[in-house]
Amino acid sequence: MELSLDEVESPMGILLLAAGGGALHGLDFADCAPRFRRSLEARYGAVALRAAADPCGFSSRLKAYLGGDHGALAGIPVEPGGTAFQRRVWAELQRIPPGATRTYGHIAASLGQPSASRAVGLANGRNPICLVIPCHRVVGSGGELTGYSAGIERKRWLLAHEAGARGGSPERLGGAASPGRARER
Template identity: 50%
Template sequence: MTRPARLVLDRAPSPIGELLIVTDEAGVLRAVDFHDYEHRLQRLLRLHYGALPLETGAAPGEIKAAFARYFGGALDALSALTWDTGGTSFQRSVWRALCEIRPGETLTYSQLARRVERPAAIRAVGAANGANPLSLVAPCHRVIGMGGALTGYGGGLERKRWLLTHEGAL
């Protein structure tokens, strides 16, 4: 992870609530969350970047356009975004593995643990999934419980259901 000099917060509409988009001074995506979870976003940013202030500003147009294309039906639009974030090396390995789950696909936590070559670390994978600062981009909504159960999602189960339906997984 490269430590940013600045963090910039922008907002964008979506069919499931306003998005909070955090980029750095180079326009690299650092975090994405929903407006009703801004407190969690602030907490994660402090955890990852310390006391670095969050400034209001504009995200690069290509980032906002990618989100608009995703919600418009181009389900792979977010996969091309460049991102960097804090977190432990284990967490970042889980978040990279999330990016390998294609739209319309789902994995269980145990399958994800095997993908990161830590098959016994199912709970740790779940915790890393829950600490994911890149909602939608590192698509943690594609991780489900055993038997297909829709288990926790930081944006709420209603959004998880909507996203999986949007992507054709439900």
């Protein structure tokens, strides 16, 4: 399979974006490139990544999101692969609006499987399309920031960035950005 690859600068580091056939197939941080490639190869076997400027307009939308247009990622077609359960979890994550959070238990209950919090957490951790499938919006049962495979500091930055839509002001990664106590809505 051949996919278009672009790199997008962000305050959290470079993001790698893989697209093809009008859909986003992967989005991850450049320092997680081996995981990014493994995820694509697990789904498609051999993958050729060809450099492309703004494939499908997705890079522009990602830049708009990073620039403060928190709705810019909504509706981007995704092709994450995964099991039927993972796809249900990832679809539910896409229903969490920017600036809001949900707990693993809330996601499990919304799927009609209230005892599946741990399975939701595992699916969340295998999300191959960060930001567009917003796994950073899932928090622990007490509102604590937990389990973000690209690092808790990035999760904190993303939540603060999205809180900017409510009047907060995120800082660059490494600063004292904090979304405050994460809230379930």
